[in-house]
Amino acid sequence: MTSATQSATSVRHTAHPGKYTTGRVMPEVLKYAILIVLAASYAFPLYWMISSALKTDPQVYRIPPVLIPNPAQWVNFANAWVSDNFTLYTFNSIFRYALPYTLFTLLSSSIVAYGFSRIRWPGRDKLFYLCIGTMLIPYTVTMVPLFIIFKQLKWTGTYLPMIIPALFGNAFFIFMLRQFFMTLPEELSEAARIDGASELGIFFRVILPLAKPALAVVALFAFMGTWNDYLGPLIYINKYQMFPLALGIQKLRNMMSQVGNAPLAYPYLMAVSTIAAAPIIIIFFFAQRTFIEGIALTGIKG
């Protein structure tokens, strides 16, 4: 026993030689070199987007490339913004799509997740597996028949096809919230039940207040998913007045390619793209922990 421990210690010694020998420093240098090259190439496209937004048109194409535009053309943001009705598109993105979708999803998914986690009933787990199984259905399979349904309901041209289904819960968010609800101690519900609280009362007054971190993750992902969504509006929205920001950006690009080499085409396009990406990047920096933990939760427990 003793000799085994001793030999183990000696093995560990040889496996980890002194901190400052070259054998130890070299892999470290290599590791950081790889990481820095990777990080630079991952950061470059978005850096290029932001810096090009601040350039004059000739600067955009100059060789060697202008990395830091000086003076920065902040006016590009204002001019690009008014080059089309981007205020309206942003209003549509937020108030016609992202906010209703997020509110509907929060309410419906948390109620359903409660039923799948905090109440014991026969058949519950089988239905739950069916629910998460639906996540494996390719969206392209339901895309066309859903369009036919919404066409028959005369909902095309509005955001209803995108936000009304959110009232019925979303398998991904139900799964996330259920995982969270499962971690809350059962005694909480028991105590409330003894006090005569109904399940709905327990849900609203006991569980939901405790689930704020998980609800924040759902709100974040739901908002981001709708703010970023392109395909939904592409299929259902056909009038410019109803366009979300995503379709507005593509419209700006089409306008520019029609005019040909319109001056400031790329700086404007990059400026509007920067404005559309900015909320997501800012939210990420403020809620980094929420993002990372939310993502990790879905993967690990899956």
Next chain:
Amino acid sequence: MAVATMSRKGLSKGETRSLITGLLFVSPWLIGFLIWTLYPLLSSIFYSFTRYDLVRPPIWIGFDNFKEIFTDDPRFWTVVYNTFFYVGISVPLGVVVAFLMASLLNTKLVLRSTFRAIFYIPSIVPAVCSAMVWLFIYNNQYGVINNLLRASGQPIIPFLSSVEWAKPSLILIALWAQGTAVVIFLAALQDVPRSLYEAATVDGANAFHRFWHVTIPMCSPIILYNLVMSFIGAFQTFLMPYLLTNGGPMASTEFYAMNLYRQAFEFFRMGKACALAWIMAVIVAVLTAALFRTSGRWVFYGGGDR
């Protein structure tokens, strides 16, 4: 169905009550599942046997859509080839790259959260913004890479305008925007108990052995999860090719989901689009099942917190 058999066996009063309460709570999802998933799936089977342009009522034409797709639509086989090419390269490459990136992040590191943020952010910015930037970077005349190449007297790279380059260019964007997989892998790597590495070191395992015999088996369930998810996602890739190449040049980036979209929303052939969707669903289901089949041999469940 499960519920029905259960209640026939006879439930106590309390059980019946909890069953009703439980069903009431999950009823939004259950009703939504029937309206927004099951009914569309079933109606789509029906439509796939019809000719339907949304204006006139659907006409039953039997297997004609399928016959046309398999025997009379050369575009279909091009699209299938393109999609398999794209999936076959981007999915394995993506999972390997994401796993190696996560492994790098999982070492002792200064600025780890900064690196993680840099790798993650491209996957959360709106896809249309990414598309505009890549369109600009890849541009033959104005793109930064081709400007540099031209200035140094090299031939330019026609990233999006040549048949050889278009698919690899799109795969590169997919690799750039897969930070979610990196974050999921990193979380899995951080969950591998340290004691296993220590035990392996005691047994004389070097870094490579530890990676191969401890890290990979312990993370294999997550590797499978990411493989399946990115496989299903890649098979339906739509937005980047739609915005960057619109299927060109010479249909070399016309992928399955795009062809389906065109049939439905540009040519208004709803029946054919549904038939295409079901063919894809069968391909995806068979390949996913095959992936799970093989997983018994390489996925290691155990330990951890399950």
